[in-house]
Amino acid sequence: MRKISSRFSIATHILAMMAFNHPLTGDQMAGSVQTNPVVIRRIIGQLKKAGLVNVKAGTGGARLTRDADQITLLDIFNAVEVVEDNVLFNFHEHPNLDCPIGANIERSLRRTMSEAQAAMEDKLARVTLRQLAGELMELE
Amino acid sequence: MRKISSRFSIATHILAMMAFNHPLTGDQMAGSVQTNPVVIRRIIGQLKKAGLVNVKAGTGGARLTRDADQITLLDIFNAVEVVEDNVLFNFHEHPNLDCPIGANIERSLRRTMSEAQAAMEDKLARVTLRQLAGELMELE
DNA sequence: CTCGTTGTAACCATTATAGTTACATCGATT
DNA sequence: AATCGATGTAACTATAATGGTTACAACGAG
Numbered sequence: 001m002r003k004i005s006s007r008f009s010i011a012t013h014i015l016a017m018m019a020f021n022h023p024l025t026g027d028q029m030a031g032s033v034q035t036n037p038v039v040i041r042r043i044i045g046q047l048k049k050a051g052l053v054n055v056k057a058g059t060g061g062a063r064l065t066r067d068a069d070q071i072t073l074l075d076i077f078n079a080v081e082v083v084e085d086n087v088l089f090n091f092h093e094h095p096n097l098d099c100p101i102g103a104n105i106e107r108s109l110r111r112t113m114s115e116a117q118a119a120m121e122d123k124l125a126r127v128t129l130r131q132l133a134g135e136l137m138e139l140e
Numbered sequence: 141m142r143k144i145s146s147r148f149s150i151a152t153h154i155l156a157m158m159a160f161n162h163p164l165t166g167d168q169m170a171g172s173v174q175t176n177p178v179v180i181r182r183i184i185g186q187l188k189k190a191g192l193v194n195v196k197a198g199t200g201g202a203r204l205t206r207d208a209d210q211i212t213l214l215d216i217f218n219a220v221e222v223v224e225d226n227v228l229f230n231f232h233e234h235p236n237l238d239c240p241i242g243a244n245i246e247r248s249l250r251r252t253m254s255e256a257q258a259a260m261e262d263k264l265a266r267v268t269l270r271q272l273a274g275e276l277m278e279l280e
Numbered sequence: 281c282t283c284g285t286t287g288t289a290a291c292c293a294t295t296a297t298a299g300t301t302a303c304a305t306c307g308a309t310t
Numbered sequence: 311a312a313t314c315g316a317t318g319t320a321a322c323t324a325t326a327a328t329g330g331t332t333a334c335a336a337c338g339a340g
Contacts, residue, residue: 002223002295003223003227004230005141005230006230006231006329007328008230009230009249010232026285032236033235036330038288039331042288045288056285057287059340061285089149090145090149091149092146093146095174101153101160102153102173105156105272108272112263112267116263120256123255141327142327145298146298147298165315166316167315176299177317178298178319179298179300181319184317184318185318195316195317196316197305197318198317199307200306200317
């Protein structure tokens with residue numbers, strides 16, 4: 001299967017940079033991530049929409065809207081990895097209603113899927129941007 | 141982002157069917173899942189490679205290689221959702237080494253990613269095909 | 281007014297998914 | 311032996327996500 005996109009790691013990287021150096025331009029971030037500035041701007045756009053980041057027009061520069069310990073990795077994940085109905089697992093859509101097994105399996109399988117997703121999200125929710133930067137931020 | 145493919149739910153569906161009706165043909169499964177038989181055969185191929193299923197050549201018919209309580213949803217997931225290096229999360233590949241943040245973030249972010257994946261897998265590992273079928277299997 | 285920056289639009293190449301047709305091959309039955 | 315249903319693949323298609331790219335309008339500060 002396809003991996004979860006690099007938008008998540010890129011977003012986390014640039015947000016961590018913002019936690020140190022306050023106003024940062026897209027080109028500076030693109031230099032650190034080593035990708036095209038437009039890729040960065042698209043991600044910044046998603047982070048803005050999620051309310052994690054403010055961008056100054058004209059002169060440029062992005063900064064966090066709150067403290068790094070108020071932003072979890074789940075906040076970042078949900079900002080850049082948007083999935084339909086916030087449901088990660090697909091379920092084949094036309095199971096034959098004449099098949100008693102399909103009908104009965106669906107409910108419990110969907111529940112397990114949902115629990116699995118929730119367990120993953122919980123791990124992301126327990127780590128803040130602050131914790132991630134960790135030792136580095138002590139030096140500030 | 142893209143959802144996890146329907147192969148997982150389809151594979152679980154047809155394995156649950158096999159837990160009841162022992163030798164099952166691909167066309168019967170395709171009828172219950174309501175998809176093309178070739179899609180089923182491709183999934184069966186993956187389940188065979190993972191050692192979960194036996195297929196009788198010529199006359200046809202697939203059956204489980206072990207009891208339904210010896211097959212977990214994680215077994216099924218790993219059989220049909222193969223991801224490079226078994227690592228679900230991507231990490232952008234050329235972070236600039238001159239950026240101290242990128243370098244320092246990578247290790248801890250990768251750890252959290254790995255924990256999140258493990259938490260999800262653990263939920264899948266705790267449910268067996270037998271448990272999923274649940275009440276239905278009591279009637280056997 | 282100019283300059284650097286941002287926000288988008290418009291492409292492009294690559295890849296995964298899901299479906300489809302076609303066909304060689306196998307084993308059992310007649 | 312010939313036939314029949316079933317499996318295993320190859321080949322092709324359409325659709326969509328990802329990641330990169332160029333181009334350009336708009337904005338604010340100097």
